[in-house]
Amino acid sequence: MHLISLPIEEQAILLLAGMVLFTSFILLAQPRIVSTIHSFAWQGILLALVTVLVAYDTGLHHLYISALITFLMKGLFIPWLLHRLIHKMEFQREKDIIHHPALVLLAGGFLVIFCYSTALPIAKMSNSVTQPIIGLSMAMVMLGMLMLITRRKAVSQVIGFMAMENGLFFAAISATHGMPMVVELGIAFDVFVASIIFGIFFFHIKNSFDSLDVDQMSKLSEIDR
Amino acid sequence: MNLIYLTLITPLIGGFTLAWVKSPKLGATLNSAFSLANVLVAAALLLEVSQQTTAGNPSSNWYVDSLSVYLIGLTVFVGFTTSIFSKPYMLHEAEVRSLTNSRMRLYHASFQGFIFTMLLALSTNNLGILWVALEGATLATVLLVSLYRTQESIEAAWKYFILCGVGIAQALFGTVLIYYAAAQVIPNGDSTLLWTELSTHAPELNPVIVSIAFVFLIVGYGTKVGLVPLHNWLPDAHSEGPTPMSAVLSGLLLNVALYALIRFKMITDSALQFSHMPHLAGFLMMGFGLLSFSVAALFLHRQTDIKRLFSYSSIEHMALMTFGIGLGTPLSVFAALLHMLVHGLTKSAIFITVGHASQIAGTQRIEKIRGLIQTQPSVGWGLMLGTAAIAGFPPFGIFTSEFLLLSSTIHTYPWLAIPLLTGLAIAFAGLFRHIQPICFGIAPEGQKPVPATMWPVYLHLTLVLILGIALSEQLSMWFDKVTLLITGSHVL
Numbered sequence A: 001m002h003l004i005s006l007p008i009e010e011q012a013i014l015l016l017a018g019m020v021l022f023t024s025f026i027l028l029a030q031p032r033i034v035s036t037i038h039s040f041a042w043q044g045i046l047l048a049l050v051t052v053l054v055a056y057d058t059g060l061h062h063l064y065i066s067a068l069i070t071f072l073m074k075g076l077f078i079p080w081l082l083h084r085l086i087h088k089m090e091f092q093r094e095k096d097i098i099h100h101p102a103l104v105l106l107a108g109g110f111l112v113i114f115c116y117s118t119a120l121p122i123a124k125m126s127n128s129v130t131q132p133i134i135g136l137s138m139a140m141v142m143l144g145m146l147m148l149i150t151r152r153k154a155v156s157q158v159i160g161f162m163a164m165e166n167g168l169f170f171a172a173i174s175a176t177h178g179m180p181m182v183v184e185l186g187i188a189f190d191v192f193v194a195s196i197i198f199g200i201f202f203f204h205i206k207n208s209f210d211s212l213d214v215d216q217m218s219k220l221s222e223i224d225r
Numbered sequence B: 001m002n003l004i005y006l007t008l009i010t011p012l013i014g015g016f017t018l019a020w021v022k023s024p025k026l027g028a029t030l031n032s033a034f035s036l037a038n039v040l041v042a043a044a045l046l047l048e049v050s051q052q053t054t055a056g057n058p059s060s061n062w063y064v065d066s067l068s069v070y071l072i073g074l075t076v077f078v079g080f081t082t083s084i085f086s087k088p089y090m091l092h093e094a095e096v097r098s099l100t101n102s103r104m105r106l107y108h109a110s111f112q113g114f115i116f117t118m119l120l121a122l123s124t125n126n127l128g129i130l131w132v133a134l135e136g137a138t139l140a141t142v143l144l145v146s147l148y149r150t151q152e153s154i155e156a157a158w159k160y161f162i163l164c165g166v167g168i169a170q171a172l173f174g175t176v177l178i179y180y181a182a183a184q185v186i187p188n189g190d191s192t193l194l195w196t197e198l199s200t201h202a203p204e205l206n207p208v209i210v211s212i213a214f215v216f217l218i219v220g221y222g223t224k225v226g227l228v229p230l231h232n233w234l235p236d237a238h239s240e241g242p243t244p245m246s247a248v249l250s251g252l253l254l255n256v257a258l259y260a261l262i263r264f265k266m267i268t269d270s271a272l273q274f275s276h277m278p279h280l281a282g283f284l285m286m287g288f289g290l291l292s293f294s295v296a297a298l299f300l301h302r303q304t305d306i307k308r309l310f311s312y313s314s315i316e317h318m319a320l321m322t323f324g325i326g327l328g329t330p331l332s333v334f335a336a337l338l339h340m341l342v343h344g345l346t347k348s349a350i351f352i353t354v355g356h357a358s359q360i361a362g363t364q365r366i367e368k369i370r371g372l373i374q375t376q377p378s379v380g381w382g383l384m385l386g387t388a389a390i391a392g393f394p395p396f397g398i399f400t401s402e403f404l405l406l407s408s409t410i411h412t413y414p415w416l417a418i419p420l421l422t423g424l425a426i427a428f429a430g431l432f433r434h435i436q437p438i439c440f441g442i443a444p445e446g447q448k449p450v451p452a453t454m455w456p457v458y459l460h461l462t463l464v465l466i467l468g469i470a471l472s473e474q475l476s477m478w479f480d481k482v483t484l485l486i487t488g489s490h491v492l
Helices: A009-027 A032-057 A064-088 A101-123 A133-149 A155-174 A181-209 B003-020 B025-053 B066-096 B101-123 B127-145 B151-183 B195-204 B207-225 B235-241 B243-272 B280-302 B307-329 B328-361 B377-390 B397-412 B414-440 B455-469 B473-488
Strands: none
Touching: A009 A101, A009 A133, A009 A155, A032 A155, A032 B235, A101 A133, A101 B207, A133 A155, A133 B151, A155 A181, A155 B003, A155 B151, A155 B243, A181 B025, A181 B066, A181 B127, B003 B025, B003 B066, B003 B101, B025 B066, B025 B101, B066 B101, B066 B243, B066 B455, B066 B473, B101 B127, B127 B151, B127 B207, B127 B235, B127 B243, B151 B195, B151 B207, B151 B235, B151 B243, B195 B243, B207 B280, B207 B307, B235 B243, B235 B307, B235 B473, B243 B280, B243 B307, B243 B328, B243 B473, B280 B307, B280 B414, B307 B328, B307 B377, B307 B397, B307 B414, B307 B455, B328 B377, B328 B397, B328 B455, B328 B473, B377 B397, B377 B414, B377 B455, B397 B414, B414 B473
16 A cells, blocks of 8 residues: 555545554653643544544544544543642642653554554455554553553553543544444443543542552552561 | 333432432432332343343344343342342441441442443443443442542552453453454444344354454453453452442452353354364353462462452352353353352352451451351351352352353363362362351450341342252253353253
């Protein structure tokens, strides 16, 4: 497939898809909490943009609705909510410590290669322009998981969690041009409720541990000590 | 059709109503009342399905067959008996831990909300909605795990939220892949994720995509079933949350997660039947099952918290069922289905007694709970009998199902019977070394009985006993029908 021979909107889809993946890497390496939230918002906005382009390219109108929901939820609501929460708790200047950032980024690169090769047999199935994106979306899910593992602050863990959700949405858009509407609405509702519950949790964690460090949560163990 | 809606609406109305009821006493009574109403509606649904084999429209989102309706029955029944137990228990807890009225409101509303998500997962025909419902179950229960607001409970809830969220995200990825595979053979977009459509078109699905999808699905839903190595949330959530929650988590949530896995295994099996690895799904389930079973049996020995002890026992039993379903012979599937029922009943009964036991002793630490039979014989004997049942003593039902499972293992893979038997023996010892002094030890001075409703426990145990001694013909015919649905052949 020659990129140049594709229509301009399909080239744009692939370019933006690459940028979405790039934001995943920014999330992985950005220690400052506020900047992490901003990068997450950018990821959501780019994702909505890709969805609009896919909708335009395929002529599927229900994708416009998904794009709107994504923009409102991932681009505006969740970043706004997180912002408000850390302002309330006065954590604006907070930094997350990432041990071995270079190693983490390298591992991220390997994950992308791994996911891309795993998804190759799937992507070969059809000729649609969004096929190469399936591997990228799988990589986004994995990068979100990696972020969850490497981060120590509750806020950045939540962002990792939501970035995984972004990857899943991306997978649905690229593989099948979205899920059935009922399912998509259900998932959006779940994400909405989850973000509110996460917000409640920040206060609980802060009230009982005096910080948002999840490292302090170490009372429970598998066996007697 | 209408009965399905009615089954779903009852807990939904219950949840919204209870969110507004200020008095904890009234809330607890209403909670039981809504659960009772739900039992009645579900009984009518059960009757309809037993006469017509299915209910609902197979081309709509709501459709119930003999497999799902059996779990609906179990869900509403355990939900009801647990709500009965919850009243005196939670009122006592509210006093001891000085829970505010608004937290009790949250508790009751979430209880009904959880039952709603379980029923939603079971009565839907759409595999996407199934995912939404299981994620909803996490959301409904996560604030309950941290209800007591201790450091431990918040840690447990956070772990539960993150681990289950991450796990179930993998399941959604698997579902997307299945949808992708299906979209190429089923033209109509909106009905592509319907179980009825998928199962008829399953042999045409692309085997490579389906096998990749199943790997994601077993990791995802397996997390919720409590399969090792993603089981860590389970003992924490069970031990730190309020006991009625532990009872319904163990008795219901794990079963429903396994139900999701069974559905996808059926699709995977028929999609892979002509490929070079037709038993991939079964082998994966057997492997994870056996691993989780052995790990949980060993961990039973090292527990100091009585609720953690029994949550490891839950992992062990869920692993046995996963193994049985993975084995895939009619007899082993029959055994796993029976095991689901008897384990659900026994484990919720045990958690009810454990709840009272820790109220009597004022702690959940095993070494501090002593002499239950001396202090309050009804609780002590309940715990003893429950443990005997869960450890697989004849004549309780778990003995029957484990026996069937073992004999089907010996038929197909005789060598696997050795780790199974060893594991059962280890688990047996692990339970009794802890429970024996708890029941028969000498009670510390000043230990007093607590207000307890024990009849749900004895009701559950009697049912398990009856299932062990004489499995009624109707029930065994029913399980036979479900086995036919899953494996394609009869067992009887």
